[in-house]
Amino acid sequence: MRRSIATVSLSGTLADKLTAIGAAGFDGVEIFENDLIAADLSPEDVRYRAADLGLAIELYQPFRDFEAVSPTALAHSLRRAEHKFAVMERLGATCLLVCSNVSPAAVDDDALAAEQLRLLAERAAEHGIRIAYEALAWGRHVHDYLHSWRIVRAADHPNLGLCLDSFHILARDVDPYAIETIPGEKIFFLQLADAPSLPMDVLYWSRHYRCFPGQGDLDVAGLVSHVLRTGYDGPLSLEVFNDIFRQAASMRTAQDAMRSLIALEEHVATTIGESPSPGPVLLPEALPVSLAVPPPAVIPSGFAFAELAAPAIGTAGGPLAGVLGALGFVRTGVHAHKPVELWEQGEARILLNAGSPEGRDEPALTAIGLESPDPAAAVKRAESLLSPVLPRPRDPRDAQLDAVAAPDGTEVFFCRTAQPDHSSWLDDFGMDRRDPAAAGGNGDVAGEITHIDHVALTQPWHHFDEASLFYRSVLGLSPHQSLELPDPYGLLRSRAVSTPDDRVRMALNVAYVGAADGRPDVAWQHVALASDDIVATARRLHTAGTAPLAIPDNYYDDLEARHDLGARRHALLRELRLLYDRDDHGEFLHFYTVTTGRVFFEVVQRLGGYRGYGAANAPVRLAVQHARLHHRSD
Numbered sequence: 001m002r003r004s005i006a007t008v009s010l011s012g013t014l015a016d017k018l019t020a021i022g023a024a025g026f027d028g029v030e031i032f033e034n035d036l037i038a039a040d041l042s043p044e045d046v047r048y049r050a051a052d053l054g055l056a057i058e059l060y061q062p063f064r065d066f067e068a069v070s071p072t073a074l075a076h077s078l079r080r081a082e083h084k085f086a087v088m089e090r091l092g093a094t095c096l097l098v099c100s101n102v103s104p105a106a107v108d109d110d111a112l113a114a115e116q117l118r119l120l121a122e123r124a125a126e127h128g129i130r131i132a133y134e135a136l137a138w139g140r141h142v143h144d145y146l147h148s149w150r151i152v153r154a155a156d157h158p159n160l161g162l163c164l165d166s167f168h169i170l171a172r173d174v175d176p177y178a179i180e181t182i183p184g185e186k187i188f189f190l191q192l193a194d195a196p197s198l199p200m201d202v203l204y205w206s207r208h209y210r211c212f213p214g215q216g217d218l219d220v221a222g223l224v225s226h227v228l229r230t231g232y233d234g235p236l237s238l239e240v241f242n243d244i245f246r247q248a249a250s251m252r253t254a255q256d257a258m259r260s261l262i263a264l265e266e267h268v269a270t271t272i273g274e275s276p277s278p279g280p281v282l283l284p285e286a287l288p289v290s291l292a293v294p295p296p297a298v299i300p301s302g303f304a305f306a307e308l309a310a311p312a313i314g315t316a317g318g319p320l321a322g323v324l325g326a327l328g329f330v331r332t333g334v335h336a337h338k339p340v341e342l343w344e345q346g347e348a349r350i351l352l353n354a355g356s357p358e359g360r361d362e363p364a365l366t367a368i369g370l371e372s373p374d375p376a377a378a379v380k381r382a383e384s385l386l387s388p389v390l391p392r393p394r395d396p397r398d399a400q401l402d403a404v405a406a407p408d409g410t411e412v413f414f415c416r417t418a419q420p421d422h423s424s425w426l427d428d429f430g431m432d433r434r435d436p437a438a439a440g441g442n443g444d445v446a447g448e449i450t451h452i453d454h455v456a457l458t459q460p461w462h463h464f465d466e467a468s469l470f471y472r473s474v475l476g477l478s479p480h481q482s483l484e485l486p487d488p489y490g491l492l493r494s495r496a497v498s499t500p501d502d503r504v505r506m507a508l509n510v511a512y513v514g515a516a517d518g519r520p521d522v523a524w525q526h527v528a529l530a531s532d533d534i535v536a537t538a539r540r541l542h543t544a545g546t547a548p549l550a551i552p553d554n555y556y557d558d559l560e561a562r563h564d565l566g567a568r569r570h571a572l573l574r575e576l577r578l579l580y581d582r583d584d585h586g587e588f589l590h591f592y593t594v595t596t597g598r599v600f601f602e603v604v605q606r607l608g609g610y611r612g613y614g615a616a617n618a619p620v621r622l623a624v625q626h627a628r629l630h631h632r633s634d
């Protein structure tokens, strides 16, 4: 399919936007009038620049408040239209979007709207221009696509058709099923946007919170299926009004947009045969357009490791090694020729890397290893969704490693640990790697860490939606609900993503920038380790002389008010500074270690089928972490 995007979706000048859109591989562009008006480029300059970048100008927009008006207003609007037609001729644009009238002066009269739109279409036809009429969700009288279709049908002019916009249709919860009753040739244009479900005024929601398909909660793929079934063969065009994208780097946003369209086409291709439809079953092969079909997602089956930059391991193991030791981890190997240590316990593996990349001078979570049924196929998938595959200046002695960069720069490795069909990264840590249990680990002691439960990564605030789309589309993880967590100095956005079997879970949090009063930027990351007996793990930590993060007494007073867990259990939680949560499926016990650089560990025990991440307790944790940070910098 032709892929297009509206210039309003990106930041920068019109020239920047065109360059970014061209570089991301789009076929076309919708020129937003305000971008052109403010540009120091003539319409001809824009036309030739777009052509040089391989971009067709698919649409010019928006033309507002035209239909169902008084004769005086109509005369004024027709004059305005003639000027716009002239600009479009200079641009080489042949389709004008007219959005439904929002003015209080508009009359509730479909026959009048049809008559006036017909007049506009007749004038447009003289310039070889077509009019695409769009029902804005907040239109004064016309706010639903079936209503705009009735008007277009009544006007009955070949140069008048519809613009369908997924936001306006899905935001008002209008059933897109009836789209299939519209002949495809009367759908002149299809605009796509997703949005997180937010109970708010639809105009405000549209102007600030639209996002690319796959980043929100709307069924954009289902809507596209209905449109394609009509025979529509025009472009899929992204039109996103978003406060963050307006500020973020345009090159990157354009690439994120392209990834979203590829994933959307794949979604449509794989589900169009199943979507409820008034017509016969239609398979992708029978469509007049072709849809992208990237190699399927390879769902990871667990964590192989988490890698931490540990600049200080040279000095007596460094603080991270101290914490790992107190938690019962054992250093089981050292990389054959890199300053990397392997620490293990159960199936949990942590790499401490002293070879601090690019001036990193504090501990940070830099890479995660995921167990993959097919690492090479996982990389192919990532490549086809425009994720940077990491060039590895590999030593021929090392095991083959397949890795991609996540949007926040975290390296994601696809591994097959100790599988006969693939070389194992573990072999790089020497044949004399110690068995963690035999090497003085605590395989036989209660409170063993069994595996990595989840990792929590902080995303720069302007890459949050991009990150959730990356984990969803590239790795095949399912996003959970977005949460807002109160922090002493801000509101933290958090969203978990996980595999269907929950063996890989990640929490994505927004990192934020310290305020003007000199507070530091906060981008804490953590590795959550699963224990089969958290009370024993906590006692071991105490015995090793390492204190967990000191949760305040007020938390325990409140916990007693919220949950009746019995006096003994409450006393135990308070003594060991364990936190507690529960959901409909089970209970959750957890504690945190103190932060080293940007990193801390969490130990968790899930009782029953608890599905969450202890988000209810995150505000207390953040407050304590902030207090420690302030204390240190005083």
Ligand SMILES: O=C(O)c1ccc(O)c(O)c1
Binding pocket: 061, 062, 097, 099, 134, 136, 165, 191, 206, 207, 239
């Ligand atoms: O927010 C608006 O006004 C607006 C304008 C043009 C569109 O295509 C649209 O979907 C919204």
Ligand SMILES: [Mg+2]
Binding pocket: 134, 165, 191, 239
């Ligand atoms: Mg629109």
